[in-house]
Amino acid sequence: MSKYKPTIGIEIHAQLTTKSKMFCGCDNNSRKAQPNVNICPVCIALPGTLPVANKGAIEMAIKLAHGLNAKVATNTSFDRKNYFYPDSPKGYQITQMDQPIIQKGHVEILVADQFISIGIHHAHLEEDAGKLIHPEGTDYSLVDFNRAGTPLVEIVSEPDIKSTEQAKRYLQEVYNIVTSLGVCDGDMQHGNFKFDLNVSVSNSAELGTRTELKNLNSFRNAERALSYEINRQIEVLEGGGTIEQETRGWNDTKAVTFSQRSKEQANDYRYFPEPDIPPMVLSRELVSSVQSEIKILPINVRKELHLLKLSVSEQDILISQPKTAEIFMSAQARLKSPELVKQAVNWLVGDYQAILVKTKKPVLTGGNLAELITLIEDGTISSKIAKDIFAEVVAGLKPTDIVSSKGLKQLSDNSELELIIKKIILDNPKPAEAYRAGNERVLGFFVGQAMQATNGQANPTKVSSLMVKLLKE
């Protein structure tokens, strides 16, 4: 065990799913667009153009504040971050420096069966830059401004993260929050959720010099890059060296971090208040009306599932599907015992997932799922029938309606069952003889016959006990 302890702080950039861009009316979705199609005088910074802040982006930030257990700033404003680069059409990025829209907050993560809290320093709105394209074999570069002006939220954590595992859990939990709120589509492959990791190591109470690992876009790489960088820093220090404050990149193929820019080479961004957008005052009414649309948060689901003693990876299946999590939360509120809630989980991570793959628009509600489980529990239907009708329940039908319209109520009436069973025994003299001679394995055969004869509607437990009784007669 190393005597060095890491300290990690994370900046996450999540692209918002607004209809239009951050400061103009251009379409915010350019996934399938040709280069430079979703552009206008504003987002390519023609002379004389002015930015107008997107109300939708502001509302998404207000939602996110709730997910991050953070306050929405009453007074919020934009600033300019100045730098020259061909992907930055104005020569500055509009961002938030002095009065970010989301103030202090925290995110709870579950590590080693313990909930720990990671502080959120703040989160702010800003705009993305365009994309540079370097055609191979040419001596020029091209710029695609479709992405220029896309709204981003940058979530800045406190340096509260103490291990690679915590870092990964934190990233996943924030990912769950932004996707479950629907403010980000979570498409990491396209860089819609990416992060910078600030890491230092120290063997004393004082913090070490940090390096920044820039532009990672997968949890796995975050984990690998952090492990590598922590070990590298420890090795440097053990070898008597010092850590340079610098920006480092991650080379996926070589699995190493490498120096990109030293502190001395860092840009002076000459921040100052954006004069084209007046400071905004966000009323309490606006905040509460926007936040009242939020149904559930991932942490609420996780805490429920944790109570059921489900493993983190089981929890993640549900949490990673915001709609499924929503069904779960609504079902669990209607179910009487932890056993039944656990059955709801089983349905959702089992049969439901299989149907999800095939169905485009599932309309399973928590109420219908709870009803189905209750019907099994009170003996109205068998679990086999339940499985048979589940697809219809997912398609939006009410379980009680299906049961009554199809006459699927379980056969539990003794005299009726006895008649059927007696007939089966009479029809199968040889196996009956074998049973009586001590071959108990044939009981399965008889139960199967009974279930078949009743189209699965017989109560299997009842069939089994009646069968034993009648065979012995």
Place this chain on the structure above:
Amino acid sequence: MANLNYLSITEAHQLLSTKQVSAKELTQFYIDKIRRLNPKLRAVLVVCEAQALEQAQQTDKKLANGLSIGMLEGIPYTAKDMFMTRGVQTTAGSKILENYTPPYSASVIQKLDTAGAIMIAKVNQDEFAHGGSTENSSYHATHNPWDLDRVPGGSSGGSAASVAADFGIFSLGTDTGGSIRQPASYCGVTGFKPTYGVVSRYGVVAMASSFDCVGPVARSAQDAQIVFEIIAGKDPRDSTTIELSTASQGLSRINAIFYDAEAAGRQVSSAVSELNSDIVSIKIGNDLTAFGSTELALAAYYVLVSSEISSNLERYDGVRYGSSAKDADDLIQTYFKTRGEFFGPEVKRRNIIGTYALSAGYYDAYYKKAMQARTIIKKSLDKIFEHNDIILTPTTLGGAFKLGSITDPVEMYQTDLLTVFANLAGIPAISIPFGIELSSGMPLGLQIMGKQGNDLQVLNVANYLQTITNWHTKVSELKL
């Protein structure tokens, strides 16, 4: 045909409405005049003849059909080259935008277009509005119609000169620190800078965003008001815009206070002292220290304005539009050479000042201090406004100076001394002709400043003073 020289908007409207002159004739009259006299004056950068005549035809068609026309319909005007004009070259007086033709028009140009006004020319200015004489234009200097050896002032020098020389009935200018009022004063015309935010900046080349105002240059306060009421109002494309307050700002009884400035044209103060009015009562203020501090104001102004300039000019990088260095080997050379070659010296100077003021380690000492100074100036003016509706000053420290006579940039900055206050505080201010400098025979202006949002009161006072004096009619005696 009626005499078309030096028409006011209402006179021209009357002639058009009564068909004493057609819009086409009126437009052609101005275009011919520009063609004839501009080689001497050099106020115009480009004449939009075809478009203007086509527009005039539409007005004439309406009149032929017996329809009535709006007040600005068929009225020829000129626009400073800061305004985006769709399909018409817009350079902001800079080589970096040489031959740049915008794909859209500024909101104010659109409003004037909708009102039927006819833009006949784009006029000269200091490059990116950096200057007070129009000598900083990357193309050529403009002359003062009163004396061709003198500057018209700036940066809206082309606007003021074009109205004074009757190249159009009014002009559209921009005012960041006095750029409408100072040239209006130097050219003997009326120039109005509205309350910050009352007129949209969308489509206007940005100089310093938190100071820039769009306003009219005209022959009278009455004309200025007609134009102003058309271009004012909230614009969804400019978040800093507000509606024009139309609350009663009448002339029941106006308390004004006049502050003279040392070395300022004495004739303005004597013209003011000769006023005798029951409606506007004028006190004489002690000295300009009541404004906070003139030195502080000018220093704060140049720090803040240069800071915003340095950021607003970053988009001129030779990548997407405008001039681009041809011989650059790589990206950084593209930036250096494009901006080195195509920006003029004053633009570079302000860029450097602004970049320095915003740099890490200097921000607190310059930008932040200047913001505090701006607040002090605002508060000082508020205090004067507690007891006064209107503040009067000479617009400038004297009449127009000779071309090439001021070479020290700081000395040039001093010409804004009395006008920057209105921009620092965001309040409305107008300059009206109010005296002739004895030593030079050049016109002098009186500046009328009002409370924030009291644009109409300022215009009403100016209009009233023009009904009891006749300084503003002097311009019509010019013989070019």
